[in-house]
Amino acid sequence: MDTALTAVPVSPSRVESALKSPLNWFIYQAGGQAGTTQAQSIGTFIHAIAERHPDGPAEDLLAELERRLPGLGLEPGWEAERVAADARRMIGYFVGYLRQMEQDGRSRVAVEHQFHQELERDGLRVQINGIIDRLxxxxxxxxxxxxxKxxxxxxxxxxxxxLPQLGVYQAAIAAGALPAEDFERPTEPGGAALVQLRTTNKSVKIQGQPALDPGRxxxxxxxxxxxxAMIGPRYLAIHGGADNPGCALPAICPIHSIGRQTTEWHR
Structure with missing residues (x-):
């Protein structure tokens, strides 16, 4: 890739994998990963309900959940009951988040907001392409x-x-990724948060990242x-650490390949 002419496409959700193991990022990018799990299907299910009723109320969210549950195709029995109970619990946490948002003095602007923002540094151009669950x-x-989450x-x-994902969102905002008419201070990110909906807490778990410091x-x-790391043509395989245990596709990983000369970087 001629980086002087072509911007490198960067997704907020994939920056962390490229930093941890470029080879894993390449595998994911090429589609070399496991099929959709039940947990991922439930995640998509919950996101769709939250998108349809982004401001609640709780009654509408739960009614939408019950309407959509048959679409999951689960056979009647304890497994279907467990999934339904988990989904109802996550919707309850989302309702709790909406209350907290209001208490914190914020209001919703958009859901599933798509944005694109170019950045350039030292002759390298990147194109950040992302979707924000809630803006x-x-x-x-x-x-x-x-x-x-x-x-x-x-x-x-x-x-x-x-955290890379939230940092990428905030950096893109600081660079001018959002419509100016929606905010009084559109290029000053006010922070970001992960809202953990699959939790065992009594209330929703909100993990906030502070607003970007312009000096950092x-x-x-x-x-x-x-x-x-994404440019290639070589992609470093990195193993080690509790959150980076190994290669996403061991069959092509040089660290897993017996008889090949490899360089292994342990963290």
Missing amino acids: EKDAEGRPYVVDL TGKRAPSNDELQE QWAIEQIFTAAR
Whole structure:
């Protein structure tokens, strides 16, 4: 790829995988991953309901859930009952989030908001293409990004401070990715959050990332480091660490290949 002429496409949801293991990023990009799991199907299901009724009320959200449940194609029995109970619980957490949003002085601007933003640094151009689950406005008129999470894993508080996905959203906003008419201060990100809907807490778990500090460049560094790793033609295989245990497709991973010369980077 001639990076002087062509912008490297970057997705907020894939920056972290490119930073952790470029080979895994390449495998995902090429479609070399497991098929859709039941958990992923439930996640899509919950996102669709939250998109249809982004402001509630709870009665409408639950009615939409019950209407859509047969579409999951689950055989009657304990498994279907468990899935339905989990889905109702997640909707309850989403309702709890809406209450918290109002208490925090924010209002919804859009759901499933698509954006595109180019950045350039040291001769490398990137095109950030993303979809924001919920785009909100805080009391100061700044954009606030919310990502609804239905998986089991939640980052630690330390990870959250410089979590790549949220950082990419905020960096794109700072660069002018959003319509100016929707905000009083459209290029000043007010922060971002993961809303953990698959939780065992009594109330919804909201993991907030502070607003980007203009004097710090960690999010920009992550974007361009990931973009360079995406260019190829070689993709580094990185193993090690509790959150990066191995290759997404061991059959093509040089670290798993016996008899080949490999370079292994352990973290």
